[in-house]
Amino acid sequence: MQGRVLEMSILLFLVFFPLRSLGHRLEGCEDSSCKSDGPIVHFPFRLSHQPKHCGYPGFELHCNNKNDTILELPSSVHLVVEKIDYVSQQIHLYDPDQCIATKLPKLNLSQSNFRNADDLTVLFNCSEPFTDSNDGYLVPCLGSSGYQVHAVTSTLSLDFLLSGPCTKIHQYPYTESTFGENKLQLNWPVPLCGNCEFKGMDCGLKDGTKLSETHCFN
Numbered sequence: 001m002q003g004r005v006l007e008m009s010i011l012l013f014l015v016f017f018p019l020r021s022l023g024h025r026l027e028g029c030e031d032s033s034c035k036s037d038g039p040i041v042h043f044p045f046r047l048s049h050q051p052k053h054c055g056y057p058g059f060e061l062h063c064n065n066k067n068d069t070i071l072e073l074p075s076s077v078h079l080v081v082e083k084i085d086y087v088s089q090q091i092h093l094y095d096p097d098q099c100i101a102t103k104l105p106k107l108n109l110s111q112s113n114f115r116n117a118d119d120l121t122v123l124f125n126c127s128e129p130f131t132d133s134n135d136g137y138l139v140p141c142l143g144s145s146g147y148q149v150h151a152v153t154s155t156l157s158l159d160f161l162l163s164g165p166c167t168k169i170h171q172y173p174y175t176e177s178t179f180g181e182n183k184l185q186l187n188w189p190v191p192l193c194g195n196c197e198f199k200g201m202d203c204g205l206k207d208g209t210k211l212s213e214t215h216c217f218n
């Protein structure tokens, strides 16, 4: 009888201890969100009220007074998180003020954990509308009386624009749809947790690591 108890204890120990030592989703690090239909926040992200170890450094989100989920990017650019794709490691953002074109000049992604697709868009200030409205996007929030602003991908031949009623404002390393739709899609190369997510596993910091190493666990 005592042998059986010992056997059972060893079995229980083997069953439960490895799970615990692998760091099953930690206390206080449960899935969370700013509102019921808001994006689910979990590692590598955490909400600002959750303990630091719940997220990867630089992946803190907060809830604003409208219960929107906010990502702050350098320098002081606050964007709303619409969706987080944990498998493909992409975050979908939009500007709550509906004019991302005024925010992007301040944005410096090289100081963040996030990257955008390699692209180039030129903004033009035009006193007449484009004859071919298929070219690019109108950016209504930058328009002024008698002038409209167009965002056009730099792969188009732009000479015809400059010879016309348009002046070039500036070029930005973002897709033209960013300006047209007020949406910004970024990805994060590090930490690599998409493989864990794909397998239906959780991802987290390794216990006691000082180098912010991550691993998959059940």
Ligand SMILES: *[C@@H]1O[C@H](CO)[C@@H](O)[C@H](O)[C@H]1NC(C)=O
Pocket: 065, 066, 067
């Ligand atoms: C935000 O969420 C809290 C708690 O669920 C709720 O009481 C409050 O009314 C919400 N605020 C808005 C602006 O939706």
Ligand SMILES: *[C@@H]1O[C@H](CO)[C@@H](O)[C@H](O)[C@H]1NC(C)=O
Pocket: 108, 110, 111
């Ligand atoms: C962004 O930050 C990097 C690193 O601090 C700096 O070298 C670069 O000049 C900045 N770029 C812009 C556009 O401010």
Ligand SMILES: *[C@@H]1O[C@H](CO)[C@@H](O)[C@H](O)[C@H]1NC(C)=O
Pocket: 125, 126, 142, 143, 144, 147, 149, 169
């Ligand atoms: C477009 O040009 C007009 C006339 O020079 C100017 O008043 C307006 O501020 C310009 N708009 C932008 C966004 O540069």
